[in-house]
Amino acid sequence: MPSAEATAESDGAVMDEGARADACDEDYSVQADDWLSKIADKFYGDVLAYPAIVDATNAAAAAGGNYDVIDNADVIEPGWTLCIPTADDAQALLSGEMSAGSAAPAAGETTMAEGEAAMTEGAYNFVLVPKNLGNPYFDTANTGAQEAAAELGVNVTYQGSATADATEQIQLLNSLIAQQVNGLAVSANDSDALVPTGAEAIAAGIPVVSWDAEIAPGGRTLHVLQAVSEDIGRGQIQLISDLIGGEGQIAILSATSTAPNQNEWIMWMQDELTKPEYANIELVATVYGDDEDEKSYNEAQGLMKTYPDLKGIISPTTVGIAAAARAVQDAGKVGEVMVTGLGTPNQMREYVKSGASPAFALWNPGDLGYLAIYALNALASGDITGAPGDTFEAGKLGSYTVDEDGVVLLGPPTVFNADNIDNFDF
Known part of the structure; x- marks a missing residue:
């Protein structure tokens, strides 16, 4: 099937009355470990066919059916009901041969994700x-x-x-x-x-x-x-040392325990800490937030409770650094616990200005x-x-x-x- 990416804006798919029966071959209840491309592979043997499910589901919902609107193709929730079109209808939806009345986008609209160009036939x-x-x-x-x-x-x-x-x-x-x-x-x-x-x-x-x-x-x-892993790792220690005045307890909040880049950066952080200028800095723990905001936030809270003298948290992950900075703010410890790591300017701007994370690093x-x-x-x-x-x-x-x-x-x-x-x- 041709491939396409979908944001599935709910106003981009309109279904005529009675079209639901033709568009939906069966209903599907989203499971905890599902994502759209996985569901498309299950029904069509094609992970790139998921925009057809998005369009059919949103059109069925717009027609008054008991379906959940998919506003973002990257996010579906367990228990949602999806409309699964037949293989032929899915093919027609993806190729643009099916009208909006049968769950395809309205004329002139696109199923591509925001920021993506329309698919080019014959291209890689x-x-x-x-x-x-x-x-x-x-x-x-x-x-x-x-x-x-x-x-x-x-x-x-x-x-x-x-x-x-x-x-x-x-x-x-x-x-x-x-x-x-x-x-x-x-x-x-x-x-x-x-x-x-x-x-x-x-x-x-x-x-x-x-x-x-x-x-x-x-x-x-x-x-x-x-960037060179050694430079990243050593640079993180240099940043936290500057922020805490060269002494005190620090901890690392990483992504997953198997993430190869984070593990290599942590290795270089540990090596940098062996230098004489960091003799008064103690690495007390390395914890993992699995690149999930809530878990990372909870891990940061746990670090501050377990180590009441903690002076700094290094989080070499964009999810973790923002969660840690928020945890420091919520705990009322801005100025007491410094957060640095790897983040993006837009997500970290408020924490830089509040003092929760005065400095951090990243490539673009x-x-x-x-x-x-x-x-x-x-x-x-x-x-x-x-x-x-x-x-x-x-x-x-x-x-x-x-x-x-x-x-x-x-x-x-x-x-x-x-x-x-x-x-x-x-």
Whole structure:
């Protein structure tokens, strides 16, 4: 089936009276571990067919049926009732052959996600796979990926699961391989666990670019590295040391325990702490919020309760740093417990200005997604093979060279603080 991404705005699908019976072959109750592409794969054997379910469900709801409106294709809730069209109707919805009265979008409207271009027939179909959906960091990366797609004349869809889970990510990748997409750009939830699946894709002629979090060699064609891991890790300790005056207890709030990039950064943080200038800083705990806001918030609260003398929290994840800063504010400990880590300016602006997180660092995730798609296009077109020394052009970012480890380096991170944060918007 042709692929498309959907935001599924409820006013973008209108159903004529009585159309529900024709559009819905059966009803489906969303389960706790479901996401739309998984449901599409279940019914159609095609993870990219989910916009048909979105359109049919919203149209059935608009016609007065007992269905839940899907405002965002990345978010569905357990217990929701979805309208599952027949395979033929799903095909017609995706191709635009079915009218709005049968659950397709109204004339002139699109089922593409906000910020994505309409699908281009005959162009490469790439898929950007984040660790999880609903994460502002990865959403920003997708914005950059869509910018690259528009410049290159390729299609990029944004597919992932609701949670940062390696098993679910592997299931999605297997489905995409079966669909014979033209390239995969993946932020790995587990560096080693994804190797067999990545190798299978490569064997099928599908280039695999890992980005943000690496798939180990053997499971990817090349890796786009946001910044040198050593620089990130050491820089985090330097930041927290400056914020707490070079002494006191600190803790780390990471994403998942298997996240390869966070684990490498933490290793370099620990190494940096062995230097004499940090002799008065004690790392008391490393905890994991699984890149979930509520869990990260609770872990930050737990750190402050368990260690009443805690002076700082480092969270090298955009979900965790915002949750930790909010926890510090809510606990009335602004100025007592300093938060730093990796975050985006838009989510961290209020915490920088309140003093909960006076300074933090990050590269531009939009540029990371942009570069990943340019690298994937260079591989798919045969301009490069991913071999050391290969060079390619990446639009506004300029020329890049693949290093001896099959890695392309985006560039150094930026430190954001009250003096410069209003100069950035991502």
